[in-house]
Amino acid sequence: MGKSSAEPIKLRDTVRGKKHRFFDAQGVDELVSISMALAQELWVVKERQVALEQAAAKQGLVLKDAAEELSAEQMAKLDAERAAFIDRIFFVLREQAENLESNDQSES
Secondary structure, eight states: OOOOTTSOOOOOOSOOSOOOOOOSSTTHHHHHHHHHHHHHHHHHHHHHHHHHHHHHHHTTOOHHHHTTOOOHHHHHHHHHHHHHHHHHHTHHHHHHHHHHHHHHHHHO
8 A cells, every 4th residue: 555645755856867958058057947946836835825814814814913923843843944945946056066076076
């Protein structure tokens, strides 16, 4: 039987195979990839926020004030999620740096 829904699925954070280059200038493809990853993340948050606000409004709740009252534990959790978010956004540049480093070491 498959994994239970409580177990997170670990996705690979590297890309294998030939990387296509669309722009001649160094770093532009990576910046476009980062921008697209940010756009995806932002849109997911936008959709979720609208859904939550609609659900809360149906219950007569005002979320604007509640969003500013986070506990230390909630802030710590958000800090960890932010670090993971940044890691996902910049994995393209990290992977490129690791490839350059491994190429430099293999040439030595």
